[in-house]
Amino acid sequence: MADWLNILLRSIALVFMLFILTKWLGKKHLSQLSIFDYINGFVLGGIVAIITLDVNANFYHGLIAMFVWFIIPFAIEYLALKSKIVRNLIQGKSTVVIQDGKIMEDNLKKEGFSTDDLLQHLRADSVFQVADVEFAVIEPTGRLSILLKRENQPVTAKDLQLQLAPKKEPQTVIMDGKMLLEPLANLNLNPAWLETELDKLNVTIENVFLAQADSDGQLTVDLYDDKLSVPSPTEKPLLLATLKKCHADLQSFALATENEQSKQLYEKNSDKVQQAINIVDIYLN
Template identity: 65%
Template sequence: MPDWINVIIRSFSMLIILFFMTKWLGKKQISQLNIFEYISGIVLGGIAAVHAIDPNANFMYALISMFIWFIVPFIAEFLSLKSKRFRNFTEGKSTVLIQDGKIMEDNLKKEGYSTDDLLAALRENNVFLASDVEFAVLESSGELNVLPKKENRPLTAKDLGINVAPEKEPQTVIMDGEIMLESLANLSLNVNWLETELDKQNVSIENVFLAQADNNGQLYLDLYDDKITVPEPTEKALLLANLKKCQADLELFSLATENEESKYVYEKNSKKLQHAIDLVQPYL
């Protein structure tokens, strides 16, 4: 067999083996690596590269060495899930760099972090003053997580005392012109609902590049034809406007009539409708 064919076969074989080994080691292996995973990843790639381009290298030796470098991190990962002490040894511990607004200089030196390193990491978290930070911790992955002081955090609905409706993640119901039945089922919707919503906007499924729906049944479209503008869903806004109009009409009827019984009925129902609006407004 010619050497170039041998190299092609070895390369494809190593690529497939590395793919499955990485897949079995889990997503963590390709995201934030600890020291053990970093070393094993480099070595596995090096073994695969050397034995892929060297036709004289023993392929069985490559498989044995790759198996060892695969099984050791696999066992280490399993043990780290079972033992906190072992996990601390292999992955390390997080280190507090700022606590109660005070920079921990000894911890900075321990981690080899200079003041410039700390300030750069804070800027990556959109913090430009160290005095704005209440707490900052350096994770074992090397990422710095920052908790700003309360007065420097963005306001939330809870801070303002506003009730908001619970919300589930939106689902992609059409992708590349194909209906995603599982996504529709996750929202308790069906194809008939989807076709009805598309008819409302005079759009056919074949013209839809991407369609997403939220848990309120609002459909958002992106078409293949970029020159066509699809209006944003307005059903919820129209419903809220109609409710408010009905409530205002009841108040006007109450003021316009001189019949005490009718006035009482209008006022009573106006208050009931206002209470209903207050309840459903977070959802609209």
């Protein structure tokens, strides 16, 4: 077999082998690397390079070496899931570098972090004053996790004692001009509903680059043609406005009539509409 063909076939085989091994190890290894994962990646890359380029190297011996360097991390990760001691040994522990608003200089030096490194990580989280930080730790992956002081934290609805309607994540129902049935089913919607909503906007599904629907049944659409604009969803604001108009009309009728029985009826129904508005207001705003 020609050397170039040998290298080509080895490369193709090893690409798929590395892909399978990486998928087998799990998504965690793709998002964050421990020291052991880092070394393992370098060694596997070196083994693959040698097997690929050295046509005199035994291909099957190289595969055995790859599997050894795969099985050992796989076994260690399994043990790490079962044992806190193994987990601390392999993955490392978090190190506190700011506590009670005070920088822990010794811990910074132990982790090889300079003051500039600390400030850079703080700026990456949009924190420009160390005095704003209550607590910070360096994670085993090298990332800095920060807890701001209470007065510097963003205000939440809970802080304001506001009651908010529950909301699920929006679903992408059209992508690249194709309808996606599973996301529609997740929202208890169907293709007929989607087609009706598109008709309201006077667009066809083939012209839609991306469309998303929320748990309230509101559809937002982005078209392939960037020069065309699509109106934002208005169902909820219109419904709330209609309810308020009904309430105002009933009050007007109550004031306009001289019939006492009709006045009481209008006022009674006006109160019922106001109660309905109070209930649905958080959902429609």
